[in-house]
Amino acid sequence: MRRACPRPCSFVHRHRHNLIRLRDHLAEGHRCADAWVALAHLVREPWQRLDCLERASAIDPDDQNLRIAYLEHYVVLHPEDAQAAEELREAKARRVLARYKPRIFRHQDASQPLGVILRALGAVSDTDLEVALEEQERLRRLGRPMLLGDLLVLQDKTAPETLARALTLQSRLRAANGAMPRTLSEYLIANGHIAPDQLERALLEQIRLRVSGKHEPLGEILLRHGAVDATVLQRAFQQHMHDAMTAFV
Ligand SMILES: [Zn+2]
Numbered sequence: 001m002r003r004a005c006p007r008p009c010s011f012v013h014r015h016r017h018n019l020i021r022l023r024d025h026l027a028e029g030h031r032c033a034d035a036w037v038a039l040a041h042l043v044r045e046p047w048q049r050l051d052c053l054e055r056a057s058a059i060d061p062d063d064q065n066l067r068i069a070y071l072e073h074y075v076v077l078h079p080e081d082a083q084a085a086e087e088l089r090e091a092k093a094r095r096v097l098a099r100y101k102p103r104i105f106r107h108q109d110a111s112q113p114l115g116v117i118l119r120a121l122g123a124v125s126d127t128d129l130e131v132a133l134e135e136q137e138r139l140r141r142l143g144r145p146m147l148l149g150d151l152l153v154l155q156d157k158t159a160p161e162t163l164a165r166a167l168t169l170q171s172r173l174r175a176a177n178g179a180m181p182r183t184l185s186e187y188l189i190a191n192g193h194i195a196p197d198q199l200e201r202a203l204l205e206q207i208r209l210r211v212s213g214k215h216e217p218l219g220e221i222l223l224r225h226g227a228v229d230a231t232v233l234q235r236a237f238q239q240h241m242h243d244a245m246t247a248f249v
Contacts, residue, residue: 004059005032012038033060049073064095090169093120097173112173114148117166118158128157153211160211164204168196184218187240188228198227 005011012034015021019042022035036056040049053070060066071088078084097112097120115133118124124132132151139146149167152158158166171189174181181187185203188194202221209216219237222228228236 002029002031005030005034007034007060007063009034011035017042031059033057033063033066037066046073046077050077064091067091068095089121090165093117093122093169094173096120112170114166114170117170117173118149118152118162121162121166121169123162123166124152124157128152128155131155132157150207150211153207160204160207163207164200167203168200171199172196181240184236184240187236188222188232191236193232193236194222194227198222198225201225202227 009030009032011025011030012022012032015025016034016038019039022039022042025032025035026039033056036052036059040052040056043049043052050070050073053066053073057063057066057070068088068091071084071091075081075085075088097117115124115129119126119129129152132148132155135155136146136148136151139151149158149163153160153163167185168189171183171186174186175190179186181190185199189196189199202218202225205221205225206216206218219228219233223230223233
């Protein structure tokens with residue numbers, strides 16, 4: 001298969017308003033994301049535009065803005081597709097979060113605060129977040145510390161599903177940034193021992209149990225779900241302890 005055109009493609013830049021030249025460029029076999037984007041601006045029908053954006057995005061799948069443009073068109077034409085709407089929300093959240101990239105990579109604090117992630121997902125308002133943070137501070141002073149996410153769930157500001165998704169995204173972002181895993185779940189994700197959807201399911205169960213006053217370690221839930229075996233878990237615990245000790249050296 002022919003190599004994809006470099007972006008920006010100089011041919012497309014010269015002929016971006018010329019439908020015929022763009023079609024010829026593609027007909028010659030160029031795999032050209034820019035040509036499809038230019039065509040998307042020229043075609044009349046929404047479904048044609050969607051098709052152009054889909055082809056462009058398939059050629060350059062790492063272009064986040066292109067993927068978002070495709071999904072935005074897609075959800076207009078397919079409003080019943082909840083999964084696509086979800087993917088669009090997450091892609092937009094990732095774009096927002098990319099701007100907040102931690103300055104120091106490979107550092108313990110290379111993380112996005114949960115509040116920032118929930119805001120980026122559009123899951124809570126600034127006001128809800130402020131109220132929850134104040135309540136968290138009040139409880140801390142009373143000697144009853146509570147996780148921000150649990151508070152938001154208890155206050156009915158966030159669904160347990162949304163919190164589980166946000167926590168999973170947080171682990172994935174930390175792993176992508178090369179941050180040292182802080183928790184068992186981050187260790188398992190960073191090392192590819194579990195898939196994000198397995199983590200999300202386990203976290204969801206853990207959150208539901210926790211807000212009803214029951215505490216079950218995540219490792220036990222993952223074992224019960226069959227997401228990991230005992231050997232992997234044991235190794236993860238040891239590595240996790242080792243990292244925790246050496247972080248202070
Ligand atoms: Zn080209």
